[in-house]
Amino acid sequence: xxxxxxxxxxxxxxxxxAPTQTESGPVRARDGQLGGARxxxxxxxxxxxxxxxxxxxxxxxxxxxxxxxxxxxAVIDADRAADAKRPIVAVVDVKSQAYGxxxxxxGVHLACAAAVDAYASARLAGHxxxxxxxxxxxxxxxxxxxxxxxRIVALDAPGTAVHAMGKEAAARVTRRSVESLDALGDTVxxxxxxMSAYAKLGLLHELIEGVDADxxxxxxxxxxKASLAAAVxxxxxxPRDLSSRxxxxxxxxTRAASIEVRRRMREQWSA
Amino acid sequence: xxAHDTFLARQSxxxxxxxERARTLLDPGTFRELLGPFDHLESPWxxxxxxxxxxxxxxxxxxxxxxxxxxxxxxxxxxxxxxxIGEVSGAKIAAALELALSEFEAGRAIRPVVLFExxxxxxxxxxxxxxAIAEIQAAIVALRxxxxxxxxxxxxxxxxxxxxxxxALCTDLVMTRQARLGMNGPEVIEQxxxxxxxxxxxxxxxxxxxxxxxxxAVGLADTLVEDDTDQVxxxxxxxxxxxxxxxxxxxxxxxxxxxxxxxxxxxxPDTLRTLWGTS
Numbered sequence: 001x002x003x004x005x006x007x008x009x010x011x012x013x014x015x016x017x018a019p020t021q022t023e024s025g026p027v028r029a030r031d032g033q034l035g036g037a038r039x040x041x042x043x044x045x046x047x048x049x050x051x052x053x054x055x056x057x058x059x060x061x062x063x064x065x066x067x068x069x070x071x072x073x074a075v076i077d078a079d080r081a082a083d084a085k086r087p088i089v090a091v092v093d094v095k096s097q098a099y100g101x102x103x104x105x106x107g108v109h110l111a112c113a114a115a116v117d118a119y120a121s122a123r124l125a126g127h128x129x130x131x132x133x134x135x136x137x138x139x140x141x142x143x144x145x146x147x148x149x150x151r152i153v154a155l156d157a158p159g160t161a162v163h164a165m166g167k168e169a170a171a172r173v174t175r176r177s178v179e180s181l182d183a184l185g186d187t188v189x190x191x192x193x194x195m196s197a198y199a200k201l202g203l204l205h206e207l208i209e210g211v212d213a214d215x216x217x218x219x220x221x222x223x224x225k226a227s228l229a230a231a232v233x234x235x236x237x238x239p240r241d242l243s244s245r246x247x248x249x250x251x252x253x254t255r256a257a258s259i260e261v262r263r264r265m266r267e268q269w270s271a
Numbered sequence: 272x273x274a275h276d277t278f279l280a281r282q283s284x285x286x287x288x289x290x291e292r293a294r295t296l297l298d299p300g301t302f303r304e305l306l307g308p309f310d311h312l313e314s315p316w317x318x319x320x321x322x323x324x325x326x327x328x329x330x331x332x333x334x335x336x337x338x339x340x341x342x343x344x345x346x347x348x349x350x351x352x353x354x355x356i357g358e359v360s361g362a363k364i365a366a367a368l369e370l371a372l373s374e375f376e377a378g379r380a381i382r383p384v385v386l387f388e389x390x391x392x393x394x395x396x397x398x399x400x401x402x403a404i405a406e407i408q409a410a411i412v413a414l415r416x417x418x419x420x421x422x423x424x425x426x427x428x429x430x431x432x433x434x435x436x437x438x439a440l441c442t443d444l445v446m447t448r449q450a451r452l453g454m455n456g457p458e459v460i461e462q463x464x465x466x467x468x469x470x471x472x473x474x475x476x477x478x479x480x481x482x483x484x485x486x487x488a489v490g491l492a493d494t495l496v497e498d499d500t501d502q503v504x505x506x507x508x509x510x511x512x513x514x515x516x517x518x519x520x521x522x523x524x525x526x527x528x529x530x531x532x533x534x535x536x537x538x539x540p541d542t543l544r545t546l547w548g549t550s
Contacts, residue, residue: 051535054464062530069523099455099463102535105480105543107491109454110519110526113408113439117520120412139392139401140454143433147405164392164401164433169462173394188319190358190399203402241369242409245402255399257315261306261362262369265332268305269370 006058007135007159007213008043008093014221015091015132015228016041026050026058027067029074034087035229040075042068043091044145054100060141061098065111068145072118076125085127087232090119092146093135096166112144119148128235130228133195134213137162150235150244151205153227154195157213162198189254202251205231205244281499285426285449289348292386292425293333295500296344296507301335306363314357316396325351330360332367337382338508341374343367346386349428355393356434361403368410368420375417382511383414385441387424390456391432404433411440415518419443421510423503424483424492426450440520443510444492445503446483452492453481479540489547491519 005013009028016032026047032039046058055061060068072088079085098108123129131137131146133154142162146152154160163170171178185192189200199207206227211220238244245251246259284292294302306312308326317324329351333344345364347354356364364385374381392400411420422441424430429451430438438444438452446452455463457471470476479485486492493510496502519526532546 053535054468066523066527066530069520070527073523096463097454099460099468101460101464101469101480102538104453104455104460104469105538105540106530106533107439109435109452110439110491112454113436114520114523114526116408116436117412117440117518118523120409123409124413124416140433140436143401143405143408143436147401148409162398162401164397165394169459170394170397172462184320188316188395190316190397191395192398198398201398201402203398241413242406245406255358255402257312257358258362258399258403261312261359262366264310264312265305265363265366265370269334271303271334 006046006093008058008091009045011091011093011132011134011216012041012043014216015089015225025067026055026064027071029071034089034225034232037086039087039089041089041091042071044068044094052098052100052102054103055098057095058093059096059098060094060112060115060144061103062106062108062111065108065115065144069114069118072115072122076122076127079127085125087128087130088119088122089228090129090131090146090149092131092133092137092142094138094141094145095136096138097140097144112140115144116148123148123150124240126240128232130231130235132224132228133160133162135159138166139164150238150240151231152203153206153208153231154198154204155211155213156195156207156209157211159213160195161193162195163193167193200250201254202248203245205234281497282501283498284500284503285447285498287500288350289331289346289386289388293331293344293346296337296384296504297333297335297342298337298339303334305332305334305367312359314359314396316358316399320395322395328357328359328363329354330363332363337511340380340382340511342382342384343371344384344386347388349388352393354389354428356389356391356400356404357393357396358399358403361400361407365403365406365410368407368414372410372414372417380418382418384421384423384507385437387422387430387434387438388428389430389432389434390428391434401433404437407437408440411437415440415442415515419510419513419515421445421507423507424450424452429453431456440518442516442518443494445494445496445506446486446492447496447498448483449498450483451478451481452486485540488544488549490549
């Protein structure tokens with residue numbers, strides 16, 4: 001049975017408490033503990049019975065986007081009066097957004113934007129929002145589920161990747177072979193499909209190495225939990241915007257242009 | 272003026288460059304560009320791939336006034352790399368919105384407008400384009416608590432990819448009939464899902480699904496305008512006069528209910544108008 005679990009579902013099980021009621025649908029919301037305090041965990045999982053046939057895999061489609069928005073907003077509402085807002089962890093294992101005719105007609109862009117809004121609003125309300133990348137974190141699906149986090153933590157393991165387009169599709173569009181695309185990624189860092197290259201962009205809070213992403217041991221799980229708890233603490237002590245992504249030594253090197261644009265625009269802002 | 276004269280008096284918005292679009296929307300004589308071509312902030316990544324850079328990286332940021340109030344316009348230039356978002360063009364848009372937010376934090380007001388014309392992430396800068404888009408989205412969500420963030424999709428490129436989410440986050444979204452708004456371009460869908468899912472060559476079908484007319488009719492965009500700079504400007508000014516409204520992305524229960532009305536086996540643009548139609 002466990003063999004059929006997606007990586008996201010497996011890590012959700014590993015990190016959170018067992019569900020109190022039967023779960024169905026493509027979005028999972030669970031409670032758990034991080035550093036001795038209550039936390040909420042969210043994942044998008046395959047949903048073979050989904051009524052939208054292009055959204056049965058672990059992709060972000062219409063229902064996934066709106067259900068994520070509802071689940072995250074439920075946590076914001078529950079903690080509205082709380083002094084310490086509970087941490088929110090997005091367990092990221094999403095192959096892509098859903099590609100389909102119905103999806104476009106019915107506004108999959110809006111469904112994904114609703115999830116973006118919910119995560120960003122949680123962050124602005126003071127919830128430490130942490131993304132934990134355990135599988136693919138692709139393009140629009142990652143924007144909707146993970147990229148609004150205060151802190152991003154990733155496993156450096158086969159099968160984890162961040163990118164704007166799947167490798168095969170990117171090879172077709174740029175008229176390169178998959179091999180030459182890999183070679184290009186070694187010199188043009190943002191083109192790389194390797195998690196170690198993504199880490200050099202300065203966007204990650206931590207890259208966790210040496211963890212078995214498919215079959216984590218209990219020591220692996222404890223290590224990831226400790227990293228998540230540390231990321232939560234760091235987020236609580238930092239600003240609620242995404243400015244921390246421009247402060248690391250890697251960011252100052254690789255995203256120098258992003259920093260320079262902001263510096264010079266500030267100079268010219270008030271004439 | 273008769274219909275013929277009205278037609279001739281129109282100035283096309285679509286045919287303008289990003290810079291001209293920003294200039295014609297702002298109050299006359301108030302356009303001031305930030306990080307313009309002479310600042311030479313170019314993509315550090317395109318040259319590494321033997322692609323010719325552009326001195327503004329395809330994004331024009333302009334300050335000025337709208338109805339006499341301070342304003343900032345971020346306009347994307349479709350003629351450079353399809354309006355795609357690279358590290359620099361994305362950072363320019365994000366920085367403009369972040370600085371607009373700091374105006375409010377300092378107790379001052381400013382009116383932000385984004386002119387979308389983009390296929391989404393610039394593939395040659397992949398992960399840094401995607402990261403910039405996340406920052407643009409974050410800035411829109413933070414800023415729209417204070418002031419409407421007004422988006423305009425002029426056409427003919429339209430607005431796709433991660434930037435379609437940014438457009439969806441805007442308080443008010445203005446579209447022409449020629450403009451399209453979608454997450455995945457028709458060619459991408461055909462490639463990923465096959466021609467039986469979507470024939471990207473069927474222009475009538477594409478515009479009937481994701482064109483400005485349909486998007487406004489079913490409530491996924493706010494105002495349909497003619498390809499006329501005066502009308503675009505009046506509509507933008509009207510959005511600021513109305514002030515901050517309830518945002519579409521906050522209407523979660525409403526859209527989940529609307530989605531529940533849809534039968535995936537029998538849905539097309541006309542049926543959607545009867546289900547979700549706003550007029």
